[in-house]
Amino acid sequence: MTQESAIKIFEQRNIRTHWDTEQEKWHFSIVDVVGVLTDQPDIQGARNYWKVLKHRLKAEGIPIIRDKYMHVCPQYYPRIIQSLS
Numbered sequence: 231m232t233q234e235s236a237i238k239i240f241e242q243r244n245i246r247t248h249w250d251t252e253q254e255k256w257h258f259s260i261v262d263v264v265g266v267l268t269d270q271p272d273i274q275g276a277r278n279y280w281k282v283l284k285h286r287l288k289a290e291g292i293p294i295i296r297d298k299y300m301h302v303c304p305q306y307y308p309r310i311i312q313s314l315s
Contacts, residue, residue: 240266267314283313 238245238258243266246259264283265276284294292306302310 264314283310286313 236247236249238247243262245262245266248257249255250257261273261276261280264270264280265273268276268279270276270279287302287306287310288294290309292302292309294302
């Protein structure tokens with residue numbers, strides 16, 4: 231496992247990551263993060279939670295950007311955090 235694609239541990243759960251050398255920043259798997267923050271028992275539960283949340287965010291007009299990585303603009307982070315709590 232290299233720095234470019236490493237597994238991080240958070241609260242004894244694996245978070246998949248990728249280092250973007252062009253932008254010089256880490257990208258984290260949103261499914262893994264959602265799974266940890268919502269205490270999902272398995273990856274399938276986290277995938278389903280993200281799928282439903284993504285549709286709700288799109289319905290509210292919050293853009294989900296899918297380029298090299300799927301992400302949401304930082305200005306919408308408070309709304310996403312609110313949805314996860």
